[in-house]
Amino acid sequence: MKTILQANNVQKIYGTKENQYKALEDIDLEVMESEFIGIMGPSGAGKSTLLNILSTIDSPTSGEIVIAGQNILQMNEEQLSDFRRNQLGFIFQDYNLLDTLTVKENILLPLALSKVPANDIEARVQEIADTFGIRDILEKYPYHISGGQKQRTAASRAIVANPSLILADEPTGALDSKSSASLLESLTQLNERHRSTIMMVTHDAFAASFCKRILFIKDGKMYAEIHKHQQSRQEFFQQIMDVLASLGGGGK
Numbered sequence: 001m002k003t004i005l006q007a008n009n010v011q012k013i014y015g016t017k018e019n020q021y022k023a024l025e026d027i028d029l030e031v032m033e034s035e036f037i038g039i040m041g042p043s044g045a046g047k048s049t050l051l052n053i054l055s056t057i058d059s060p061t062s063g064e065i066v067i068a069g070q071n072i073l074q075m076n077e078e079q080l081s082d083f084r085r086n087q088l089g090f091i092f093q094d095y096n097l098l099d100t101l102t103v104k105e106n107i108l109l110p111l112a113l114s115k116v117p118a119n120d121i122e123a124r125v126q127e128i129a130d131t132f133g134i135r136d137i138l139e140k141y142p143y144h145i146s147g148g149q150k151q152r153t154a155a156s157r158a159i160v161a162n163p164s165l166i167l168a169d170e171p172t173g174a175l176d177s178k179s180s181a182s183l184l185e186s187l188t189q190l191n192e193r194h195r196s197t198i199m200m201v202t203h204d205a206f207a208a209s210f211c212k213r214i215l216f217i218k219d220g221k222m223y224a225e226i227h228k229h230q231q232s233r234q235e236f237f238q239q240i241m242d243v244l245a246s247l248g249g250g251g252k
């Protein structure tokens with residue numbers, strides 16, 4: 001199997017020389033193609049910091065990161081913006097949709113920027129709209145759709161260009177339980193049918209139970225890792241709760 005992401009000895013220090021704060025320490029990570037990984041840990045543990053670094057939005061203080069065979073820490077701004085557009089898909093808690101564009105236009109934006117032919121764009125948007133169950137709202141504007149539909153639109157946009165890696169920070173954070181379940185099922189489908197590689201930060205054990213592997217971070221360091229094997233999602237959920245209990249802070 002192909003390695004999608006390799007991170008070695010990643011550190012992130014915030015603050016000034018006199019007042020340093022180590023947000024991440026000695027983080028090693030290998031992600032294989034078609035994994036669905038959850039990242040959990042108490043509030044302030046460094047989950048978003050890690051995701052932002054892997055997203056190339058932020059840079060580490062030291063360490064090495066290779067994604068899709070490319071060393072992201074040696075790229076200039078222009079290379080990074082191409083890399084983000086071609087290799088990465090992002091899903092954030094607050095959707096980040098453009099209000100002046102329809103759902104469809106929001107979704108196809110990354111393809112339009114990459115100058116993909118119009119016919120191909122149309123076919124791809126329809127295919128994804130089916131996966132996420134949003135065919136009926138493609139012509140609507142973001143302020144006329146629900147939070148769950150916004151998040152599925154954002155997820156559709158994140159994957160439209162077939163990224164090597166999909167990064168999601170609390171994608172269900174603002175959703176009710178029904179919309180959460182529906183987004184998580186769509187992500188699972190994407191992972192299982194299209195072999196998409198997904199990394200998702202969540203404080204929610206239910207959301208995490210959809211993942212195949214979960215990394216627990218505490219105080220900026222790797223604390224534990226569990227894999228889903230043959231057990232049911234309910235059993236995996238229980239296992240997650242047990243690790244969270246041992247972590248302290250209830251995961252939030």
Ligand SMILES: Nc1ncnc2c1ncn2[C@@H]1O[C@H](COP(=O)(O)OP(=O)(O)OP(=O)(O)O)[C@@H](O)[C@H]1O
Pocket residue numbers: 014015021023041042043044045046047048049050203252
């Ligand atoms: N720009 C910054 N400057 C200084 N400190 C920061 C900055 N961003 C984050 N931190 C600190 O780094 C630590 C990790 O923050 P991070 O946002 O990664 O936590 P998190 O695990 O995502 O928490 P949450 O579950 O609350 O989202 C926190 O103590 C935070 O206060």
Ligand SMILES: [Mg+2]
Pocket residue numbers: 047048049
């Ligand atoms: Mg966070």
